[in-house]
Amino acid sequence: MASLSPAPPRPYRDFVVPSRHRRFFRAALLTLCPCYLIAVWLGDLDSYIWSWFPLGFAGVRTFVITLSIIPLYLLRARQWHTGKRNSLSPWDTFWKQRFEVARVFVAYAASAFIYGLVYLSMRGADVGLGFTDPGKPHERTKLNERPIYFQFLLIVLACGQAAMHISRDYDRIPESKPGWGLKEEVSYMVVPVLSQAGIQAVCVWLVGSVVYFMGFRNWFWGYWYWTMEKVFSLAKTSRPTGLAPFLSLAIIFLAHGTLLTVLWNFGNTMFNLNMGKEPLRKGLPISATSNDPNGTLINGLKSKKEDYRNEAFQELALISGRFEERRKTIFAQYDRAKCPTARQMSDRCLDEIKAITRRIKTATDPSYRPDDEKTQQAPGPIQLVPQISQPIQETQTMPLAKPRATNIEKVKSLAGEIIMDPDTPGRVKFATRKAWVKGAGAKIGEGIQEATSTWASIHQWLSDSPVGSLFRTSIRRTANVVVLGTPYSRYATIASAITALKNLSVKSLVDDERGLYQDYIADIIRTLTIAIQNIESYMDTLDPTWSSKPAEERRRKVPEVQDLLVELKAGLGSVFGAFHEYLEGLKMSRAEIREVKKLVSGEQAPVGFMGR
Numbered sequence: 099m100a101s102l103s104p105a106p107p108r109p110y111r112d113f114v115v116p117s118r119h120r121r122f123f124r125a126a127l128l129t130l131c132p133c134y135l136i137a138v139w140l141g142d143l144d145s146y147i148w149s150w151f152p153l154g155f156a157g158v159r160t161f162v163i164t165l166s167i168i169p170l171y172l173l174r175a176r177q178w179h180t181g182k183r184n185s186l187s188p189w190d191t192f193w194k195q196r197f198e199v200a201r202v203f204v205a206y207a208a209s210a211f212i213y214g215l216v217y218l219s220m221r222g223a224d225v226g227l228g229f230t231d232p233g234k235p236h237e238r239t240k241l242n243e244r245p246i247y248f249q250f251l252l253i254v255l256a257c258g259q260a261a262m263h264i265s266r267d268y269d270r271i272p273e274s275k276p277g278w279g280l281k282e283e284v285s286y287m288v289v290p291v292l293s294q295a296g297i298q299a300v301c302v303w304l305v306g307s308v309v310y311f312m313g314f315r316n317w318f319w320g321y322w323y324w325t326m327e328k329v330f331s332l333a334k335t336s337r338p339t340g341l342a343p344f345l346s347l348a349i350i351f352l353a354h355g356t357l358l359t360v361l362w363n364f365g366n367t368m369f370n371l372n373m374g375k376e377p378l379r380k381g382l383p384i385s386a387t388s389n390d391p392n393g394t395l396i397n398g399l400k401s402k403k404e405d406y407r408n409e410a411f412q413e414l415a416l417i418s419g420r421f422e423e424r425r426k427t428i429f430a431q432y433d434r435a436k437c438p439t440a441r442q443m444s445d446r447c448l449d450e451i452k453a454i455t456r457r458i459k460t461a462t463d464p465s466y467r468p469d470d471e472k473t474q475q476a477p478g479p480i481q482l483v484p485q486i487s488q489p490i491q492e493t494q495t496m497p498l499a500k501p502r503a504t505n506i507e508k509v510k511s512l513a514g515e516i517i518m519d520p521d522t523p524g525r526v527k528f529a530t531r532k533a534w535v536k537g538a539g540a541k542i543g544e545g546i547q548e549a550t551s552t553w554a555s556i557h558q559w560l561s562d563s564p565v566g567s568l569f570r571t572s573i574r575r576t577a578n579v580v581v582l583g584t585p586y587s588r589y590a591t592i593a594s595a596i597t598a599l600k601n602l603s604v605k606s607l608v609d610d611e612r613g614l615y616q617d618y619i620a621d622i623i624r625t626l627t628i629a630i631q632n633i634e635s636y637m638d639t640l641d642p643t644w645s646s647k648p649a650e651e652r653r654r655k656v657p658e659v660q661d662l663l664v665e666l667k668a669g670l671g672s673v674f675g676a677f678h679e680y681l682e683g684l685k686m687s688r689a690e691i692r693e694v695k696k697l698v699s700g701e702q703a704p705v706g707f708m709g710r
Contacts, residue, residue, distance in 0.1 A: 110398030121375060125171075209256065226343075383416060391424070418605065451625050455628055599622055600669040616680070623694060
């Protein structure tokens with residue numbers, strides 16, 4: 099009986115997606131806490147039990163208020179990413195992500211509108227914010243302007259929060275702080291969130307009131323009247339009814355504008371805190387329950403989706419450093435298809451580091467083509483149609499007609515005749531004309547210099563203006579795009595790959611019983627060295643662009659690139675320190691070893707054999 103072949107490893111997404119669902123659900127549950135507190139505050143506090151009992155009206159109000167936070171969570175689930183945004187200019191960022199920007203404004207506006215409707219439905223009639231004003235007994239029902247003003251201010255508050263969301267890139271999941279849990283994170287954010295929310299509500303009230311009374315009051319009144327007259331029998335009036343008493347209305351908005359801002363910030367923080375957690379479940383890597391954990395992890399490292407691949411590299415970095423038993427299985431599986439497990443994982447890590455060199459060479463050398471493009475087969479010969487006539491003989495061809503001379507050529511010919519013929523009458527005036535031409539050329543040169551200096555001043559003024567800042571590029575932006583990738587930085591993935599290579603290399607001295615991993619050490623050291631040399635060489639030769647400020651010419655230290663260099667040199671130092679005694683036996687020349695020593699010791703090493 100033929101033996102059954104082992105089942106293929108499960109896809110990595112089968113473990114990542116459930117893990118993210120658990121994190122998302124936990125973040126949503128935690129967001130119920132401020133919703134519950136707002137629901138208790140909005141309720142009637144005349145009962146010691148039912149005013150706060152979750153299974154009563156307080157629970158219903160909590161559910162309704164939670165509807166206002168759902169658009170925000172749908173937005174975050176759609177647009178979250180781990181790396182910083184990288185682009186050549188702010189306008190480039192906006193244009194490439196214009197649909198994401200539109201979704202941000204729509205989500206916050208929908209959230210504010212739902213929250214306003216919920217409050218007006220619950221407590222509007224009690225505080226004079228009902229949709230209609232019954233007036234005196236002998237008067238017809240009139241439309242109330244106060245809820246229109248309240249909803250308008252909430253929409254302005256949503257636009258301000260959306261602008262902050264975009265400018266500060268709230269969609270990015272920051273790295274989790276080591277040792278921080280829910281208690282530490284909440285206690286850290288309480289005071290800043292409350293103070294920021296109060297200040298933001300006051301600013302929106304001032305700006306929103308000016309905008310409302312200057313241009314939007316009649317328009318909103320007409321739209322609201324057109325909507326409400328289909329539900330209520332309203333008195334016909336074309337002018338707003340007024341906002342008195344105004345002070346109480348302002349206090350109501352300041353209170354609920356602050357609460358809504360706190361709710362948004364709390365929801366964003368809970369989402370970041372939970373989605374930024376390490377890829378673990380019950381203290382073990384998420385792929386530990388697979389039928390082939392290492393095969394599943396390799397599938398994740400090869401994934402075409404950026405977020406899956408980033409999580410797989412993060413899990414590999416954790417396994418190589420914390421989980422000894424799992425790390426030993428990586429070295430022990432040498433009979434896997436294609437090549438050993440350790441080799442496949444190391445190759446994926448090296449690919450992330452080699453991509454840095456490819457991006458730099460692509461940006462600096464227009465003729466550079468990656469290796470995968472060079473290996474593509476050239477197209478085969480094109481099959482032409484059969485020849486149906488005899489080729490044309492040279493004796494059968496007719497001479498081509500002489501092209502007609504242009505006006506410029508006619509002028510040149512005439513000038514040549516005047517100069518060469520001394521008897522020509524125009525020859526007498528030639529010296530005078532020649533002197534005049536020289537004087538005109540000098541004046542033109544002065545005009546060009548003056549225009550150049552004028553353009554330089556205009557260019558400087560445009561670059562410093564608010565409009566020009568949208569299109570301004572800089573050395574920092576250019577370096578981040580080239581070294582770390584675009585549209586989002588790949589720093590987290592590269593750092594995880596470096597950590598995994600460093601841990602696997604150092605731990606192989608103990609965990610690799612067969613000693614097979616040592617064959618990969620030379621390749622790892624060369625790849626790290628080449629990446630460091632290319633980054634340093636690129637930063638030394640990076641020139642400021644036409645829109646850069648003068649200070650950019652003196653600033654070559656880009657923080658993100660410097661952090662990556664620190665990671666690369668730390669990884670190279672660890673691997674070199676563990677194997678420096680055996681490198682000559684691992685087929686590395688003495689010149690290469692000296693070059694690595696210079697990099698590890700901090701000396702400026704020229705781009706030598708390994709950098710070419």
